[in-house]
Amino acid sequence: MxxxxxxxxxxxxxxxxxxxxxxxxxxxxxxxENYDCYFFVADYHSLTTHPDPKDxxxxxxxxxxxxxxxxxxxxxxxLYAQSDVPEIPELYLMLNMLAYVGELExxxxxxxxxxTQPENVNAGLLxxxxxxxxxxxxxxxVKVPVGKDQExxxxxxxxxxxxxxxxxxxxxxxxxxxxxxxxxxxxxxLDGSGKMSKSENENNTIYLSDSDDTIRKKIMKAKTDAxxxxxxxEMPDYIQNLFLLMHLASRKEIVDxxxxxxxxxxxxxxxxxxxxxxxMAAFVRPIREHATELQKDETTLRMILKEGAxxxxxxxxxxIEGARKLIGINYY
Ligand code: AMP
Ligand code: TRP
Numbered sequence: 066m067x068x069x070x071x072x073x074x075x076x077x078x079x080x081x082x083x084x085x086x087x088x089x090x091x092x093x094x095x096x097x098e099n100y101d102c103y104f105f106v107a108d109y110h111s112l113t114t115h116p117d118p119k120d121x122x123x124x125x126x127x128x129x130x131x132x133x134x135x136x137x138x139x140x141x142x143x144l145y146a147q148s149d150v151p152e153i154p155e156l157y158l159m160l161n162m163l164a165y166v167g168e169l170e171x172x173x174x175x176x177x178x179x180x181t182q183p184e185n186v187n188a189g190l191l192x193x194x195x196x197x198x199x200x201x202x203x204x205x206x207v208k209v210p211v212g213k214d215q216e217x218x219x220x221x222x223x224x225x226x227x228x229x230x231x232x233x234x235x236x237x238x239x240x241x242x243x244x245x246x247x248x249x250x251x252x253x254x255l256d257g258s259g260k261m262s263k264s265e266n267e268n269n270t271i272y273l274s275d276s277d278d279t280i281r282k283k284i285m286k287a288k289t290d291a292x293x294x295x296x297x298x299e300m301p302d303y304i305q306n307l308f309l310l311m312h313l314a315s316r317k318e319i320v321d322x323x324x325x326x327x328x329x330x331x332x333x334x335x336x337x338x339x340x341x342x343x344x345m346a347a348f349v350r351p352i353r354e355h356a357t358e359l360q361k362d363e364t365t366l367r368m369i370l371k372e373g374a375x376x377x378x379x380x381x382x383x384x385i386e387g388a389r390k391l392i393g394i395n396y397y
Pocket of ligand 1: 074075076083084085086087088089210211212213214215250251252253260261262263
């Protein structure tokens with residue numbers, strides 16, 4: 066039986082952090098064994114925020130290196146740069162004719178950009194979900210491992226697929242969000258303000274490239290409070306986040322100890338953070354060291370991207386040929 070097709074992308078807008086790792090990459094690594102996987106660096110998407118051209122290449126190579134260092138195996142998956150697959154912008158153009166300005170203007174991520182960067186509300190931002198749909202539909206994927214923040218974009222990808230199918234004939238499957246154990250992991254910023262993200266709040270985000278000391282410092286400064294005063298109190302979200310991080314990086318016995326201390330109102334957050342800092346530093350260390358090594362070897366990274374693009378184009382060109390035919394573009 067042929068394997069189900071999976072697509073996911075990460076923008077090359079900065080250093081990868083624990084949110085990317087636990088929200089996305091860890092799922093990729095699990096999926097690579099049993100699915101036909103296409104994972105890519107969304108470098109075109111990153112252009113919506115006008116990155117400095119001299120940073121772009123290093124950013125793309127770092128994302129690739131950090132994914133491999135996290136356990137992704139380029140022999141098992143197609144790992145590529147979005148801009149190396151010209152069939153994606155071609156499908157994007159076709160899908161743009163099926164996307165309505167009104168619905169794009171209503172997308173929460175777009176409205177947020179209008180609010181936060183009114184000086185740069187470009188058409189690429191408006192059609193961001195169309196490009197994302199093209200990324201997915203180009204391989205006729207059925208499963209898309211992404212964090213909770215991307216669910217609305219996935220719904221739009223399904224809408225565009227259905228619209229294409231209704232107009233031109235059944236061609237695209239409807240892609241669904243996928244997570245192992247239905248577990249949605251959302252890692253919050255260490256100061257408790259919103260989610261950990263690449264561009265905001267650097268001091269409260271733990272990057273896969275952070276040194277042991279930086280990780281220790283950031284965790285020791287994480288937001289806590291005076292502790293619970295009644296047994297079995299519900300945890301505030303910033304404390305829950307520390308427990309989540311501990312659950313991800315520490316041994317179960319350790320988490321259990323602190324959890325029972327919390328429930329008995331004798332937890333000392335300073336001790337908990339010290340333990341978490343050591344365990345998280347030990348968790349990130351091998352990934353960082355491997356990624357640093359990989360980034361020194363540009364020849365290998367280039368080869369990986371080239372091979373990934375070849376695998377991706379082999380699948381993408383079949384889709385584009387089919388889509389052109391259905392639309393009526395078959396002149397020769
Ligand atoms: P981005 O960094 O926005 O390109 O996101 C790449 C992937 O990481 C997407 O699948 C996101 O859903 C996921 N992701 C980003 N930030 C977080 C976070 N703080 N918690 C969980 N998942 C996240
Ligand atoms: N929009 C996604 C994010 O910001 C990145 C992305 C682009 C993506 N194209 C995709 C994710 C296709 C999954 C599938 O996280």
